Amino acid sequence: MNSSLPADAAVRSVKPKARQGRAAKQKILFLLIAIAPSYGGYLLFTLYPNLLSVYYSLLSWDGISAPKFVGLDNYIALFQDKYVWRALLHNLFFMAIVPISVIFVSLLLGYVLANKRYRGTPFFKVLFFFPNVLSTVVIALLWAFIYDGSFGLLNGLLRLVGIPIGTYYWLGEKKTALAAIVPPYVWGGVGLYVIIFMNAMTTIPKSLYESAVLEGAGHMTRLFRITMPLIMPLIRVSALFLVLGSLKGFEKQMILTNGGPAGSTDVIGLYIFNLAFGAEYHNYGYASAIGMFLFVILVTAKLLMDKFLPDRSVEY
Template sequence: MKKAKMQKRLFVLLAVTPAFGGYLLFTLYPNLLSAYYSLLDWNGISKPDFVGLDNFVKLFQDRYVWRALSHNLFYMLTIPPLVIGISLLLAYLLHNKGYKGTPLFKVLFFFPNVLSTVVVALLWAFVYDGSFGLLNSLLRLLGVPIGDFYWLGDMRTAIWAIIPPYVWAGVGFYIIIFINAMATIPKSLYESAILEGAGHMKRMFMITIPLIMPIVRISALFLVLGSLKGFEQQLILTNGGPAGSTDVIGLYMFNLAFGAEFHNYGYASAIGMFLFVILVGAKLLTDKLIPNRQIEY
């Protein structure tokens, strides 16, 4: 009996060690190292100087940090609701309408998730191109005198132009997630609602969404955190321009650490610590706004 317990513990230890070791090596250790770097004035090459909390004082006085963070908040308030709303609607239609081509639609909607972020950004850069872009060509077909307007080169439109690539790339994944969640709902609930005269909208908001709310909540959390820390598409599409109108805090931090002009690892690490606090706060706020209420049937 004692030997069996020892073998079980050894098996659990061997099974957990690779994952836990990877977490320590690639997550915990870099984060602790970043916390240490945030206390230094260091360009990554020369001897570092310990400056204590000076980087954090500089951070709170840096207007570019707050400008970038305001853009993050803008994307946080627009991208997650759009992705969740469109995904829920399309998932409900595909699951409850019983279209013959539902498997094909699933593949088509999921296709952007197969592409890398770089490919998605380059595709949308072509869409927004002023001379040969698909968007301007479509507007010209509709009779709109758009000329050679560069959507990513104008401060009024660039910040809005970042949203469609994120939505297009994210909707397909959450459609699949929501369809699988909806498949667990008993059909008898819908049948009873139909007998009582409930339409599609009422069934969706009174049955479907409440019963899959834990899945919606987790999806919203991932999207909120992603909109706060993501910067890859901004980097490829605009690199924060024009005139910083699409800069986000992750991109600002990246350019400080690895950009040609700065190489300030210490200050970039301080911004990373600040972003970590923001992400924790966003998680707690999401938990408060979307409580985890399990509804049983």
């Protein structure tokens, strides 16, 4: 009987190992099943089209006739295309103004709501967030009505305060059309970041503000010396989203002006769209080459922001 004990002990030691092996396999299988839909969607709708765009950028193709391989000719034409550089300059204009405006306004409103403790704070949160509920088309059409020369709200307010503006069409004049597109972007983006910044500010210890008040610090000093350093990682991520969105967004420009008048509001994304799907052109190869160029710009912007924007908050 004693001779059988080592064999029984060996069998018992093998069973836990077998159970652990089955459990590990089941865990791996569960993880694969769980991530398969998201990764499948990413591969099918993001990675595969991007890789296909690289191939298309080497072709001369209108989407109907047989494609013709042209190598790097599309990229050579890209760097010689003055309309690409004009559109890129407009993108840089939005990138320089929209993120700073959205973050600054959102910080001010969030600071006021988080520190003043107004009775109507929940109402203001809903009010500021309301533009984010609206679709891009609705926002663009709303601002198109505001800028209308005959019945627009802006001209009506200017006439009300005694400015004889007449029937000035803000989106129809080259000198004002580009700047007129900035307010729709700011108005449509502020609400979300007000909520984000406000919720982050409520986690800051009140003792820091009380100490600053005792030392005579005003509201702007507290905002820039206490609040902003403590939520800097959040500001950095918000700036990243806004910068990349300013570089690749074109929906509002398409609805408000379609790049006009005379290309004064054209941006890279809209130029690509019109080249590929517009009424005059159907050049998928050249549009894909410009898309690859935009991809390089987006990656470069991301790397520069990682290098120059601080990624850690300050601890007091």
